[in-house]
Amino acid sequence: MTEPTVHVPAVAEPAPAPRPRRFREARWLVLPAASGVLLGALWWLLAPGGLNLVSGNPELADAANPGSWLPRDLVLAALMLVAGCFTGVMLDGKLQGPSVGRRLAFALVGGAVGGVIAWLVGLLAAQLFGPAPDPALGPGFGFTLRSYAVLVLWPAATSFITFVLALFGVLSKKPVK
Template sequence: MTLIPRRDRPRLPWALFAVPAVAGVPAGILWWLLAPGGLNLITRDPALATGSNTSVWLPRDLTLAGLMVLAGCLLAVFLADRRRPRPEASLVLGLAGALVGSLLAWQAGMLAGRLWGTPVDTSLNANLAFSLRALPVLLLWPAATAISVFVLELLEQLGRKPGAGNPLENSDGSSGRGAP
């Protein structure tokens, strides 16, 4: 096993963690702006403007789910770029950033609902306030990222001509990562 000196190792792409994590804040505010029970810019139906209407709860969660899937697909486009020196580390950092971003989106959306929304008496049910009922929605951003990266990499492999070398391989056919 060949050890690479510390100064020769490529640096970790921390921006692939930080950008999705920070992008969760505007995604959460966008969730509150678009979702029923929030500002409700999608439907603008006054019947869906308040959380006391139980038919608002599913579309509110689905709005965040759609934003998470969209963000995951966008992040996958950046992660599927194989010209990075350490694509595996980029993928792991991107998925971790997506998970943190989805948590921040959830909290930012609920904070926007408390700050800019109408006051709601939540003594009967906590879901009357702007909130998320289905917590697995928070896993959609990293899941959509992982699936999209897989599909993009698969399409790249299927589109490669037979006999064409991997651009990351050395002239001897090894990737330089210790494995042949």
């Protein structure tokens, strides 16, 4: 004889609790700030006075050479612009809902903090891995940033891209008749 099979109803596991909304919004502050570490390392690797991977010009490899100051600042400026554009594009689909202002503010503050962190990480990398600066020249002739306005390019690019994408979104909607 065969034994009857007993069907035991499956016990439903409780659904995982949704993350608080503030945590989801705070990632717009944390992720850009944390990515500043990567940008700082890239700045030192690519810029003249660091490893100089962009130009490869041996004259620009010396951080004390005044001819390397502008290209060094421009490399960090380009990295900040790319990061700001990326942040703005990622933020584009998230600009609906009740907390849109907080999300945008977090992204802008995160970009500003990420820019400062990138600058400081680049300076730290130059101190750790670069040649020792010549003390006879003074403290301003090492791997430094000459134009501090570069630090606001990340949030500026984020706000510009966000504005342009929002404008295109509004203009592409068909009027309601």
